[in-house]
Amino acid sequence: MSYQSSVAQDSLAAAQLEMAGNPNALALRRPFDPVAHDLEASFRLTRFADLKGRSCKVPQDVLGKLVESLQQDYSQEQDQFMHVAIPRIGIGLDCSVTPLRHGGLCLVQTTDFFYPLVDDPYMMGKIACANVLSDLYAMGVTECDNMLMLLGVSTKMTEKERDVVIPLIMRGFKDSALEAGTSVTGGQTVINPWCTIGGVATTICQPNEYIVPDNAVMGDVLVLTKPLGTQVAVNAHQWLDQPERWNRIKLVVSEEDVRKAYHRAMDSMSRLNRIAARLMHKYNAHGSTDVTGFGLLGHAQNLASHQKNEVSFVIHNLPVIAKMAAVAKACGNMFQLLQGHAPETSGGLLICLPREQAAAYCKDIEKQEGYQAWIIGIVEKGNRTARIIDKPRVIEVPAKD
Amino acid sequence: MSYQSSVAQDSLAAAQLEMAGNPNALALRRPFDPVAHDLEASFRLTRFADLKGRSCKVPQDVLGKLVESLQQDYSQEQDQFMHVAIPRIGIGLDCSVTPLRHGGLCLVQTTDFFYPLVDDPYMMGKIACANVLSDLYAMGVTECDNMLMLLGVSTKMTEKERDVVIPLIMRGFKDSALEAGTSVTGGQTVINPWCTIGGVATTICQPNEYIVPDNAVMGDVLVLTKPLGTQVAVNAHQWLDQPERWNRIKLVVSEEDVRKAYHRAMDSMSRLNRIAARLMHKYNAHGSTDVTGFGLLGHAQNLASHQKNEVSFVIHNLPVIAKMAAVAKACGNMFQLLQGHAPETSGGLLICLPREQAAAYCKDIEKQEGYQAWIIGIVEKGNRTARIIDKPRVIEVPAKD
Numbered sequence: 001m002s003y004q005s006s007v008a009q010d011s012l013a014a015a016q017l018e019m020a021g022n023p024n025a026l027a028l029r030r031p032f033d034p035v036a037h038d039l040e041a042s043f044r045l046t047r048f049a050d051l052k053g054r055s056c057k058v059p060q061d062v063l064g065k066l067v068e069s070l071q072q073d074y075s076q077e078q079d080q081f082m083h084v085a086i087p088r089i090g091i092g093l094d095c096s097v098t099p100l101r102h103g104g105l106c107l108v109q110t111t112d113f114f115y116p117l118v119d120d121p122y123m124m125g126k127i128a129c130a131n132v133l134s135d136l137y138a139m140g141v142t143e144c145d146n147m148l149m150l151l152g153v154s155t156k157m158t159e160k161e162r163d164v165v166i167p168l169i170m171r172g173f174k175d176s177a178l179e180a181g182t183s184v185t186g187g188q189t190v191i192n193p194w195c196t197i198g199g200v201a202t203t204i205c206q207p208n209e210y211i212v213p214d215n216a217v218m219g220d221v222l223v224l225t226k227p228l229g230t231q232v233a234v235n236a237h238q239w240l241d242q243p244e245r246w247n248r249i250k251l252v253v254s255e256e257d258v259r260k261a262y263h264r265a266m267d268s269m270s271r272l273n274r275i276a277a278r279l280m281h282k283y284n285a286h287g288s289t290d291v292t293g294f295g296l297l298g299h300a301q302n303l304a305s306h307q308k309n310e311v312s313f314v315i316h317n318l319p320v321i322a323k324m325a326a327v328a329k330a331c332g333n334m335f336q337l338l339q340g341h342a343p344e345t346s347g348g349l350l351i352c353l354p355r356e357q358a359a360a361y362c363k364d365i366e367k368q369e370g371y372q373a374w375i376i377g378i379v380e381k382g383n384r385t386a387r388i389i390d391k392p393r394v395i396e397v398p399a400k401d
Numbered sequence: 402m403s404y405q406s407s408v409a410q411d412s413l414a415a416a417q418l419e420m421a422g423n424p425n426a427l428a429l430r431r432p433f434d435p436v437a438h439d440l441e442a443s444f445r446l447t448r449f450a451d452l453k454g455r456s457c458k459v460p461q462d463v464l465g466k467l468v469e470s471l472q473q474d475y476s477q478e479q480d481q482f483m484h485v486a487i488p489r490i491g492i493g494l495d496c497s498v499t500p501l502r503h504g505g506l507c508l509v510q511t512t513d514f515f516y517p518l519v520d521d522p523y524m525m526g527k528i529a530c531a532n533v534l535s536d537l538y539a540m541g542v543t544e545c546d547n548m549l550m551l552l553g554v555s556t557k558m559t560e561k562e563r564d565v566v567i568p569l570i571m572r573g574f575k576d577s578a579l580e581a582g583t584s585v586t587g588g589q590t591v592i593n594p595w596c597t598i599g600g601v602a603t604t605i606c607q608p609n610e611y612i613v614p615d616n617a618v619m620g621d622v623l624v625l626t627k628p629l630g631t632q633v634a635v636n637a638h639q640w641l642d643q644p645e646r647w648n649r650i651k652l653v654v655s656e657e658d659v660r661k662a663y664h665r666a667m668d669s670m671s672r673l674n675r676i677a678a679r680l681m682h683k684y685n686a687h688g689s690t691d692v693t694g695f696g697l698l699g700h701a702q703n704l705a706s707h708q709k710n711e712v713s714f715v716i717h718n719l720p721v722i723a724k725m726a727a728v729a730k731a732c733g734n735m736f737q738l739l740q741g742h743a744p745e746t747s748g749g750l751l752i753c754l755p756r757e758q759a760a761a762y763c764k765d766i767e768k769q770e771g772y773q774a775w776i777i778g779i780v781e782k783g784n785r786t787a788r789i790i791d792k793p794r795v796i797e798v799p800a801k802d
Contacts, residue, residue, distance in 0.1 A: 050594075095587070096547065096549070096586030097586075098546060098547045098586055100546055100605050101544070101546070101605075102503070102506055105503055105605070107547050107603060109547055109587070109601075109603060110549075110587065111549045111551060111587070111589050111601055113551070113589055113591065114591060115591075143502070145501055145502070145508055146497065146499045146510060148497070148510060148511075150514070150551070155451075185498075185499055186496070186510070186512070187512060188512050188513050188514055188599070190514065190516075190597075192593065192594075192595060193595060194593060194594060196593070198589070200510075200512055200601045202508060202603055204502075204503060204508060204605050
């Protein structure tokens with residue numbers, strides 16, 4: 001590990017500029033303005049990578065083939081841990097769960113990293129942290145014991161750009177970790193052509209603190225806790241700078257709509273799924289996953305494939321950030337949003353809940369956080385697959401004021 | 402986290418080709434031959450990044466400034482953990498150590514990733530894993546509970562190259578983890594311009610399982626468990642393909658020497674520091690660090706700066722892979738090897754040992770592993786710095802047969 005200590009105050013100053021002098025006054029936070037940091041007005045963090053967010057992922061089928069060499073000793077490893085009652089689970093789920101040498105405890109762990117998808121470095125840090133933590137929350141784990149940060153500083157950044165942007169990303173990451181009741185104790189920073197940002201989240205817990213996501217039963221319903229369309233929104237926002245792209249969508253959306261959707265997306269991506277996870281225990285969730293790089297349907301299918309019972313998931317409703325369904329349609333099949341394949345970053349939890357508890361779950365999360373959750377589908381008898389019905393209902397989710 | 406399951410067998414086949422059909426017969430393993438995998442004879446893994454190994458690191462001073470934003474809440478976090486007796490240590494050391502909610506245990510954790518520095522993908526995987534684990538070993542922790550793997554697949558690789566190389570890297574990483582008594586339960590794989598490889602190592606342990614590296618006393622000696630010169634060796638080996646570079650060093654070294662040094666370096670970098678760590682407990686080590694990206698002196702200085710007592714480190718001897726000191730000299734000041742600044746990858750442990758125990762430590766490690774360790778310096782009264790004497794003795798370390 002490679003963080004070294006030092007006493008320079010520059011990065012703190014940079015962060016405080018963002019916070020209007022008050023590190024705790026997030027509500028008062030000004031949006032990132034490159035000029036206020038002596039950078040060119042045209043500076044865009046998202047230009048330091050050719051891929052964005054979760055679309056950087058190696059395709060699901062290719063990855064499956066590549067990790068085969070990890071899979072094959074799987075049963076062996078299970079034997080090795082036969083003296084403990086906890087099954088060794090991990091590959092294919094959101095987190096790995098490893099039984100420990102110490103009485104009854106297990107290690108729940110996840111890692112994730114990707115490329116900038118918003119231009120505000122502080123928000124990018126928050127989103128990256130929320131995204132890493134989301135894998136823990138998907139397993140119902142609400143406490144994170146430690147985080148590490150993984151950073152790649154782009155070779156194409158000037159020194160000045162680096163000294164402005166990297167401390168802000170770090171600060172955003174760290175603030176999000178604090179909000180989650182954890183902290184960042186180390187990490188690794190390298191030089192890389194593309195800017196990269198990610199981390200590791202680790203929890204040591206009792207088996208009752210996590211929910212093995214394999215227990216869906218016929219009659220359950222599916223709840224989604226954040227709207228879809230984050231990738232469409234960040235792309236549409238970038239197109240405001242690119243007339244030939246903008247012309248493709250300007251008939252269905254205004255500049256104002258796009259800005260609102262972009263801010264709604266940033267707000268959504270930086271929101272922790274922690275309360276969503278806590279309420280899973282209260283309302284007896286049968287399993288959950290978070291919606292990220294493989295899109296709603298990709299993750300639904302993965303969750304379905306892990307079920308003990310012979311069930312399938314059918315999705316009827318698609319909550320989408322306002323106007324983004326129209327933008328996606330105007331772009332032809334490019335995003336595959338309504339087909340369920342559009343990658344999301346730091347998306348919501350997709351949760352299997354007993355039918356009689358789902359409405360209370362949605363009401364409770366809205367009461368606690370002020371954000372809606374939606375019942376989007378049902379669990380029926382089937383062969384462990386998932387599908388979206390032919391003409392799903394699109395629920396337009398407006399920007400929050 | 403994003404590993405998805407699948408049943409394809411291609412990667413296994415690729416790995417078995419490397420293992421001559423027997424995954425356990427490492428001794429019989431053939432060196433990587435691109436042609437045997439239907440790749441071009443000119444295929445070189447190291448061409449998929451412009452930087453190699455630890456030289457990819459953000460410079461020590463720059464990094465210090467960047468992580469300032471993590472440092473500042475440090476004292477706060479200590480308060481928060483005042484109810485436990487374990488100090489919160491981490492940033493600046495090889496691992497982070499976090500007290501846990503569960504009786505007396507702590508979480509010891511580290512992460513590292515970098516770029517290919519050898520052309521054999523399987524060996525690259527082993528080296529990356531040994532390098533990550535080394536941070537645990539530097540703290541005297543000998544058991545690793547879990548590993549995650551971090552991979553970047555180069556955008557410049559053909560599909561064929563990817564399908565050959567990535568499973569081999571994964572297999573090497575995994576085999577090294579098994580050798581260390583641990584396993585890889587997940588990770589993240591992304592597409593990136595440069596090929597990247599790294600991981601996360603995590604242990605949950607009792608406080609007596611790790612050694613806080615701050616206890617050096619006057620009269621201690623410094624022991625180093627691996628020779629220096631890995632970066633010089635991998636560079637010299639690449640220069641065999643580059644006549645204009647090769648001409649600069651061919652007067653001081655033969656092609657055969659370079660090949661031997663390269664294999665010695667690979668062997669050394671893929672060797673675990675686990676026994677070195679175990680023996681630290683037996684011989685009452687006062688602290689240790691592993692020698693990696695900041696070179697012997699950089700890490701010695703960092704270790705010195707963390708000491709409780711007013712001590713300094715003075716280094717007299719530099720064990721170097723045979724002929725690599727001559728190569729470094731022939732390249733002018735480029736590597737800064739004899740100045741202690743040449744980056745190493747998966748280098749040895751630099752250990753402060755009571756003078757009367759050091760010889761026994763060295764003898765024991767040689768008996769158990771067949772590798773020499775060296776007493777390279779002393780701990781004297783001072784202001785927590787480290788230096789190499791004016792004309793250090795260079796110990797030529799031959800290739801193992």
